[in-house]
Amino acid sequence: MPDLTDKQTFSDEDALEFHRLPTPGKISMAPTKPMATQRDLSLAYSPGVAVPVQAIADDPDRAYDYTAKGNMVAVISNGTAILGMGNLGHMASKPVMEGKSVLFKRFADVDSFDVEVKTTDPAEFVTVVKNIGDTWGGINLEDIKSPECFEIESQLQDLLDIPVFHDDQHGTAIISTAGLINACHVAGKRLEEVKVVLSGAGAAGLSSIALMKAAGVRVENTVIVDRDGVVYRGRPGVDQWKAAHATDTPHRTLAEAMVGADVVLGLSAKGAITKEMVASMAPRPIIFAMANPDPEITPEDVLSVRSDAIIATGRSDYANQVNNVLAFPYLFRGALDVRARQINHEMKVACAQALAALAREAVPDEVAAAYRGRQLKFGPDYIIPTPFDPRLIWYIPPFVAQAAMDTGVARKPIEDMDAYRVQLRERVDPSAALMQKISSAVRGAPNKRIVFAEGEEPSVIRAAWGFKQAELGDPILVGREDLIRQNAAEAGLNFDDLGIEIANARVSHLNADYTDWLYERLQRRGYLRRDVQRMINQDRNYFGAAMCARGQADAMVTGVTRNFNMVLKEVRRVLDVTDRMIGVSIVLAKGRTLFVADTSIHELPDAPELAQIAIKAAATVRKLGRTPRVAFLSYSTFGNPPGDRGEKVREAIRILDRMDVDFEYEGEMPPELALDPDQRANYPFMRLSADANVLVMPAIHSAAISTRLVQALGGATVIGPLLVGLEKSVQIVPLGASVSEIITAATFAAYEDGVQTEG
Structure with missing residues (x-):
């Protein structure tokens, strides 16, 4: 599984200390019920526990109601293919499996713990997991070598009535399929027409090509290549899993197959793809070099021969990282929430399509913060969402849940999908319920005109755009129109689409009225008329507050570029308490x-x-x-x-x-x-x-x-x-506030101006 972090420099000792201190390992258990009194203990264990025991004995599905099963996933491995390091044994896999459990919790609030099985015999492994499988709501298989992983997953899917998912296969398949959908969109190509070559016919490669076919790639337009060359129909010595993807083709080598190809998927080894192979591809080639830690060919080498290429890798220090954490937490979240009996092809395709759709939407400020301020915009360098996009938790699972419901594998269908999205937000953002209530009230009231005083700042521009797009009110950006439009364009925002108002304090026709009014207010406090005129003309806080005081706006948000006390003093010269x-x-x-x-x-x-x-x-x-x-x-x-x-x-x-x-x-x-x-x-x-x-x-x-x-x-x-x-609502955000913080403040400003919620 690829890294989640930017490229870092650390020593072996640093890594060992991280896993050893302050407590060995990366996971622990926290009780969800109080254990402070004798009554608590009696309810948790004997005699109180006998009641749910009998209920589950009468109906095993009640385990979802009275135990943690419905939000619990086991991460299970035998350590035969650990992180590309090979068969190092089941206990050597434990740090990886604990890490996977941490990711489940961090990204989708799915409880998880690891199980390491001491056997390399597929039949024995299946027997062990079959006999303990009912403990959980789902099973994530990990780091099991090919081709045994296919056999193990297939048998467990038949034997168990819960989702069984081998992430090394399907996680990569889902992310790469999402990337392919968007790469074709950027390159102006259609899935049904692209020629796809796969280098590396292991678990991840075969699953990726299978899912891409399910998403629309034609069988006859695919060629798979293993270490012995092209897998063509009739080639001797090919196992059943590779044979299922064999095609009629005259090609016998990767170099031959890549001539004129639109797409190459690398899931093999460093150096497998050469510059010459890339140069022979079709216009706007799509190159997913996903071997880890070193890709089949580096992006630098690709661009040295094909400046028109769209590139993805498995590494976090390049654009377009194919990272499994984009799929498995949210896939299981959706599956668990409908109590799915399995994760089927349709659910995987739905997950891939949802990820592709999310990448085409505007990127929130929190993502830029997580990636050191790098601005992300849909295009050749951004075709896959990033792991720290906060929208993933509420955007992806509903698509997965809906696919489970549509295909009949859901035990507990979701009746209100909008309410479900709100619940998902709350899982990782406890402010979501409160903000949902306030935002709904603001949307339901007549539109408020909200001044965004520091209107030339890129974060303020993006916040005003988001505020307007969310139908929370009508923003007014205070600043120089040419600079605001320039900064908006650089952020990929077209103000003409939404009709966002811009007010230039220096040239506004309102200046004379504001100056007269504020001078009358301040003349006995030691201010000369020229002082007041300068305040209105040159200081956006005075101008914005005057807009509120004089009725041209309802509320105001400011503070991104000045400290709280300074802003408050300025605003209080204009507005009364x-x-x-x-x-x-x-x-x-x-x-x-x-x-x-x-x-x-x-x-x-x-x-x-x-x-x-x-x-x-x-x-x-x-x-x-x-x-x-x-x-x-x-x-x-x-x-x-x-x-x-x-x-x-x-x-x-x-x-x-x-x-x-x-x-x-x-x-x-x-x-x-x-x-x-x-x-x-x-x-x-x-x-x-x-x-x-x-x-x-x-x-x-x-x-x-x-x-x-x-x-x-x-x-x-x-x-x-x-x-x-x-007297008028003014919200002062912290210096350097994020886009989300500014939108939240603006929403409260609109709400404070007179909107009411139901109790």
């Missing part, structure tokens, strides 16, 4: 959604300010469709230990006690008391009816440090801080 301005960060972790305040405005709030922060945060949370339950956090618990800062929090509680507020609140308390019902049981006087979801911090430093800490540690998503309390 309605009641109380605060920053709210949203923390999503382990199934919880927590709102933390104040994370950006009040450095050391006093008791009245803490009370007002709680009121404003509760109103914000209610507007987001949640019932607020406020906990005032502190180092102390109801006065123990005593201290001035704890007293400030207690005074805030007393202030709220004298007010008629419409939300639950309690304090002061540490975080565990706010979030753990067992801890709260020790304090029967507490007024919270359930876990708190609004955490009011005693100072900005504790709020900022805590949210950034959980984000840095991983396992949590933090949105914000979101700015609330200005």
Whole structure:
């Protein structure tokens, strides 16, 4: 299986230490149920476990309901073909199999563990796996040599009622087929007409040519070549798997077969393809040199003789990496979610076609970040999606699931595919459900006009494009039109397609009105008219905020090129605070959604300010469709230990006690008391009816440090801080924010301007 990373330099000792420290291996088990009390143990094991045992005994399919089977895949090997290193034994394969399990979890939230079988006898291997196969929802076979792998997979597919998938065969086949579909698209060729030559008739090669035929390549247009030459009909000594792909051809060598060929697939060895062979191919040749670690021919050598070639390899340091991680996690995700009995040809073709379609769409900013800022755009150097594309988890599995349903191998059909896509987003992005709700509300409301103040920045341009394309509102880019259009064109965006508005502050017809209005507002604060005119003409934050204040726009997003405090000072000279301005960060972790305040405005709030922060945060949370339950956090618990800062929090509680507020609140308390019902049981006087979801911090430093800490540690998503309390919604993103962060901020800005969700 190819690497996932860019080309790196590391020593053998580095690799050994990575696998040894801090804990040997790469996987461990984490329980999904609490194990803190005697009751928990009784439910998890004896006597409580007897109930699901009997249910499964009565109906074995109930194992999907009461055990982890439905989201569990076994990665099984005998180590006879480890990473192209050969037969090194079953235990030598364990680091690879653990790695495969990690990839299942990382990319598709599929639980997995490895099984190494101590036999090289195919029949014995089949017997072992057959007898334990019902444990899992699917089986991924790995690093088993050819031709035994064909026999093993075929028999297990017949013997077991779950998906059995040999990734070395089919993973490469799916990715290379997706690449071929798009390479033909770029080269202006049709699948039904291309002549395809395969160099290397092993497991991956034969599966690749078979899947390409299923996708549309004609049998008579294929030639396969093994180490003994062309596999032609009637050639003696050819096994049944190669013979199934033999064709009537006069060619006897790879060099002969490649003359005039449109496509060559390399799944053989370094040096198998020469420059002369490439030079003899048809115009716009498609060359997939996928041998690892060294391809059959390097891209540099190909381009030295054919500048019109479209090239893919198995390596991450070249464009168009054929990487199996693009297929197997998402193929199994879709298969598991419909409880498929097998992974059939139609599901593999659907996966390949979905990958090809995804590569033709605009590439999100997160991908550029993962690939060191390299901008990817569909074309000769980008025909296959990249492994770190965040859309893969929700884009690919629905196609696989639908194919399983259409071909009758799904036990549990999906009724609402749109809802399924939302669920898939949530598996790796806990913010997806919240953002889906807010985005849906924004789309359902009349279009909001949102100012993107730093409109010349490429990331802002792409965000405005994405915002408009997602039908979230009408973006207004502030900046010089010629530069905006130039940067848009370089990003492959045609503004005429979507009609995105551009406002040049320096030459706008609105300047005179904005200057008059802002001068009247600021003249008694020491500003001369020329100062105000310069602010409107030259500073896009002033101009954008004035657009909101004067009714030409509804909300604004900014901050990509300036720090938060500077932007806030500029915006506040133009816009008033309605009641109380605060920053709210949203923390999503382990199934919880927590709102933390104040994370950006009040450095050391006093008791009245803490009370007002709680009121404003509760109103914000209610507007987001949640019932607020406020906990005032502190180092102390109801006065123990005593201290001035704890007293400030207690005074805030007393202030709220004298007010008629419409939300639950309690304090002061540490975080565990706010979030753990067992801890709260020790304090029967507490007024919270359930876990708190609004955490009011005693100072900005504790709020900022805590949210950034959980984000840095991983396992949590933090949105914000979101700015609330200005007369017009303005969201200030972090310096250098990504396209996704800018779109999220713009969506919240539109939402904050008056859109409501259902509770």
